[in-house]
Amino acid sequence: MSSFFIKHKPKFNKKRKPEVPATKTSGTAKKKKAVKEESDEEIQSDDAFVSGEESDPADLFPEPEQETAQDKRLRLAKKYLEEIEKEEQSRAEDKEVHDLVSQRLQDEYLDSKGKLRKNIADQYTGYNEKTIKILKNKRQNLPLTSIVISQNGAFMFTGCKTSFVVKWSVPSGEKLGFFDCLSHVEQINGNKRRPHILAMALSSDMRFLALADGGNNIQIWCPDKLTHIKNFKGHRDVVTALTFRKDTHQLYSASKDRSVKIWSLDEMAYIESLFGHQAAITGIDALSRERAITSGGTDCSIRIWKITEESQLIYNGHKGSIETVKLINDENFVSGGDDGSLCLWSALKKKPLHIQTLVHGSQENGEANWITAIATLLNTDLLASGSCDGFIRVWRTLNNGKTLKELFAIPMCGFVNSLAFTNDGRYLIAAVGQEHRLGRWWRIKEAKNSIVIIELNKKESS
Amino acid sequence: MSSAKVKMGKSLKEDRDVETSDDSDDSEADEQSNEEQNQESSDDTERNEIRSDLSTMSFVQLMKLKEELGTKVYNEAIFGKGSKSSSREKTKTDFKRANKNRPREMSSKRPVPFLGGEERQRAEQTSSRDPRFDENCGEYDSKIFKTNYEFVNDIREKEVHSLKKKMRKVEDEEKRKEMKLVMQRLQNQMREEKKRKIREEVLKEEKEEIKKAKEEGRTPWYKTKKERQLTELVKQYEDLKKSGRLVKHLEKRRKKNASKDRKKFKSGI
Structure with a gap:
C-alpha cells in the first residue's frame, strides 16, 4: 500500500541524492525548477521543500554566465516541448469536433431507426386537467378493452366488449368511423358467439388492423376503408394478444393454447408456431428485430422468442400470474402481474433488475390490485401503469432501468384496461371500463366506459 | 469411362x-x-x-x-x-449460457404440455398396483380374486398355444430352451389350477351334504383332513387304473421312495 502512494516522490526528492558541489548545482537547479513549474503544477509543494533546502546566497544573484552545452540542450528541449504542446492542443480541438460530429451523426442515425435512447421523463411535470378528453360512443357502451394508436399519432382504434371497433382522430377526439366484426366471427354449431375484442394490432404503415374477437380466429381489417380482408385460422384456443413487428407486415399472435404463431400479411399466410409456454399467454410485444416477447400468465415466465434461431429465452419472476409485458427498448422490458408488482428486466439477466411491489395498493380483503395495463414510451425512461385503484401512475426508470420512481398519478375511476402513449409522448390514452378486460369478477359502478385522452405537461427543455 | x-x-x-x-x-x-x-x-x-x-x-x-x-x-x-452430416450439425444448437445469471435458452419447436401436465403424465405412468396388496382394494380373498381373474387362465392357454407354434420356427437352441421353460411353467400352473378347482368342488359337495343332514335331522359327518386326503388318494388310484397308467405311476413312486431311503440311510451312517 504505502509503496504505491510514495511511488512518484523519489523522482523529485533531492534529499536522497548524494550532495553535489554547491557552485555547480546553483544555476542548473534553478533552471530545472523553472522547467518543472512549467510542465507540471502538481509538484509545487515538493519543489518548495526542495528550494527550502537550498539556502545558498549565490543562488539569489545569478551571474550572466556563458551558455553551456547543457543549457542549450535544455533550452532546445523546452522549445520542442512547447511546439508539441501547441500541436497537441490543435489536434485535441480537432478531435473534439470530430467526436461531436460523429456522436451527432450516430444519434441521428439511431433516431431515424427509432433506436435512440432518450431520458425525457424528468421533463414531465404532470397532466393538463383542463384538456382531458373523455370519448364515448353508443356502440361501445360496454367496458373498453383495447386501444391501438397509429405510428404518427393521428388515429386510434378502440375495441370493447361489444362487436364494434371505432376509429378516432387523436388530437381532435372526433369519431372517424366504425365497423362491426360480428359478421366475421366463426360459427360454432350454427350459432355465433358474442364477440369480445380482446386485442388489436395496427401495422406501422396503417395497412392492416388485426383484431382478436374473443375466439380462435384473427380478423384482419383495412384501417382506411374499414373493410374486412381476411380471417386467420390456426389457433386452437382463444387468441389473447396480437402485435406487429415494427415496420413490417409480420404479425405475432399469442393464445390461450400456449403457442405463439407468426403470420405474414404480405402473403396472407401462416408461417410457424412457437411452443414453450405452459399456461395461457397473456401479453405480447415486439420491436423491429425479429423477436417477440410474451408473458405466460400463471406459468410465471416471460419468454423472448428468437425467431430466426428457433429458440427462446426464459425469464422467471412474479408471484402470481404475469398479466402484461411491454418492451422499453431492445434490451429492457417491464412486466406487471396480478400480485400487483411491476418488474423491470434486462434481456441479459434471468431475474428482474427491480421489483416494485403493490404498485397500485391492495383491496379491502388484502389482495393486491392487479396491474391491468402498462404503457411505455419506446426508447425512453417513461412508463405508465393502470389498475383499478382509481389512479393511472406515471413512472420514471433510473440507473439504466434499475430503479423506478413515481412521477405523478392521474385520477381515473374504473378499470384501466389498456394504456398507450402517442409516439411523441404528448398524450396518454386510457381505455377505461367498469369491468376487467377479461371478465366480470368485479364491477365499479361509478366508472364510465370511455376512452380518456390525457395531455401531459412538459417542462420547457433548454 | x-x-x-x-x-x-x-x-x-x-x-x-x-x-x-x-x-x-x-x-x-x-x-x-x-x-x-x-x-x-x-x-x-x-x-x-x-x-x-x-x-x-x-x-x-x-x-x-x-x-x-x-x-x-x-x-x-x-x-x-x-x-448430410452438415445439415445435421445445423439442427444441433448449443444453448449453453455465458454465465448463470443469463436467462435459460431452449428450443421453441417442441410443444409442451400445460403447467403440471408433465408431472401428471409421469405419475400416471409410474403407478403400478397389485390388487392383492393394495389396501384400496379391500382384504384379500383368494376365492374372489381367482373368480375375478378367471380370464388369466384363458390367456395362459392361448399363450401356451402360441408358444408351441413359435417354438417350431425358432432355431436358436438357447431361445428354445427358454421358451420351453416358460411353456412348462404355464402348463404347471394350469394343471394346478385344475386340481384346485376339483378340490373346491369336493368341499362344496361336503358342505351341501352337511346342510342336507342338518335339515333332515341327522347328525352331520364333518370330515377330517386325513379322511379327505384318503378319499383323494382312492380317487387318484381309480383314475390311474382307468387310464392304465397305474403300473408306471407305482414304479415311479417306488423309485422315488427308494432314493429317499438311500439318502436317509447314508446320512444316518
Missing part, C-alpha cells in the same frame, strides 16, 4: 487418408485444418472434373459404373462427402 473411375477411386482414397490423419495429436491440429482446407478445394476441382467426364457418358454406362463402384462411393464422388 475408365478415367472417371480411376479419379473416383483416387479421391476416395485421399478422403480416407484425411480421416486417418484426423486422429493425430493436437499440436498438429492447425496444420491439419489448413491441409483439410486445401483438400476441400482440391476435392471441388476433382469433382468438377469427374462431373465433366460423366456428362459425356450414356446412361447405360453410368448405371454400369454405379454398379461397379457401389452407390455410396458414387454419390460421395459426385455430390461430395458429408453433405
Whole structure:
C-alpha cells in the first residue's frame, strides 16, 4: 500500500541524492525548477521543500554566465516541448469536433431507426386537467378493452366488449368511423358467439388492423376503408394478444393454447408456431428485430422468442400470474402481474433488475390490485401503469432501468384496461371500463366506459 | 469411362487418408485444418472434373459404373462427402449460457404440455398396483380374486398355444430352451389350477351334504383332513387304473421312495 502512494516522490526528492558541489548545482537547479513549474503544477509543494533546502546566497544573484552545452540542450528541449504542446492542443480541438460530429451523426442515425435512447421523463411535470378528453360512443357502451394508436399519432382504434371497433382522430377526439366484426366471427354449431375484442394490432404503415374477437380466429381489417380482408385460422384456443413487428407486415399472435404463431400479411399466410409456454399467454410485444416477447400468465415466465434461431429465452419472476409485458427498448422490458408488482428486466439477466411491489395498493380483503395495463414510451425512461385503484401512475426508470420512481398519478375511476402513449409522448390514452378486460369478477359502478385522452405537461427543455 | 473411375477411386482414397490423419495429436491440429482446407478445394476441382467426364457418358454406362463402384462411393464422388452430416450439425444448437445469471435458452419447436401436465403424465405412468396388496382394494380373498381373474387362465392357454407354434420356427437352441421353460411353467400352473378347482368342488359337495343332514335331522359327518386326503388318494388310484397308467405311476413312486431311503440311510451312517 504505502509503496504505491510514495511511488512518484523519489523522482523529485533531492534529499536522497548524494550532495553535489554547491557552485555547480546553483544555476542548473534553478533552471530545472523553472522547467518543472512549467510542465507540471502538481509538484509545487515538493519543489518548495526542495528550494527550502537550498539556502545558498549565490543562488539569489545569478551571474550572466556563458551558455553551456547543457543549457542549450535544455533550452532546445523546452522549445520542442512547447511546439508539441501547441500541436497537441490543435489536434485535441480537432478531435473534439470530430467526436461531436460523429456522436451527432450516430444519434441521428439511431433516431431515424427509432433506436435512440432518450431520458425525457424528468421533463414531465404532470397532466393538463383542463384538456382531458373523455370519448364515448353508443356502440361501445360496454367496458373498453383495447386501444391501438397509429405510428404518427393521428388515429386510434378502440375495441370493447361489444362487436364494434371505432376509429378516432387523436388530437381532435372526433369519431372517424366504425365497423362491426360480428359478421366475421366463426360459427360454432350454427350459432355465433358474442364477440369480445380482446386485442388489436395496427401495422406501422396503417395497412392492416388485426383484431382478436374473443375466439380462435384473427380478423384482419383495412384501417382506411374499414373493410374486412381476411380471417386467420390456426389457433386452437382463444387468441389473447396480437402485435406487429415494427415496420413490417409480420404479425405475432399469442393464445390461450400456449403457442405463439407468426403470420405474414404480405402473403396472407401462416408461417410457424412457437411452443414453450405452459399456461395461457397473456401479453405480447415486439420491436423491429425479429423477436417477440410474451408473458405466460400463471406459468410465471416471460419468454423472448428468437425467431430466426428457433429458440427462446426464459425469464422467471412474479408471484402470481404475469398479466402484461411491454418492451422499453431492445434490451429492457417491464412486466406487471396480478400480485400487483411491476418488474423491470434486462434481456441479459434471468431475474428482474427491480421489483416494485403493490404498485397500485391492495383491496379491502388484502389482495393486491392487479396491474391491468402498462404503457411505455419506446426508447425512453417513461412508463405508465393502470389498475383499478382509481389512479393511472406515471413512472420514471433510473440507473439504466434499475430503479423506478413515481412521477405523478392521474385520477381515473374504473378499470384501466389498456394504456398507450402517442409516439411523441404528448398524450396518454386510457381505455377505461367498469369491468376487467377479461371478465366480470368485479364491477365499479361509478366508472364510465370511455376512452380518456390525457395531455401531459412538459417542462420547457433548454 | 475408365478415367472417371480411376479419379473416383483416387479421391476416395485421399478422403480416407484425411480421416486417418484426423486422429493425430493436437499440436498438429492447425496444420491439419489448413491441409483439410486445401483438400476441400482440391476435392471441388476433382469433382468438377469427374462431373465433366460423366456428362459425356450414356446412361447405360453410368448405371454400369454405379454398379461397379457401389452407390455410396458414387454419390460421395459426385455430390461430395458429408453433405448430410452438415445439415445435421445445423439442427444441433448449443444453448449453453455465458454465465448463470443469463436467462435459460431452449428450443421453441417442441410443444409442451400445460403447467403440471408433465408431472401428471409421469405419475400416471409410474403407478403400478397389485390388487392383492393394495389396501384400496379391500382384504384379500383368494376365492374372489381367482373368480375375478378367471380370464388369466384363458390367456395362459392361448399363450401356451402360441408358444408351441413359435417354438417350431425358432432355431436358436438357447431361445428354445427358454421358451420351453416358460411353456412348462404355464402348463404347471394350469394343471394346478385344475386340481384346485376339483378340490373346491369336493368341499362344496361336503358342505351341501352337511346342510342336507342338518335339515333332515341327522347328525352331520364333518370330515377330517386325513379322511379327505384318503378319499383323494382312492380317487387318484381309480383314475390311474382307468387310464392304465397305474403300473408306471407305482414304479415311479417306488423309485422315488427308494432314493429317499438311500439318502436317509447314508446320512444316518
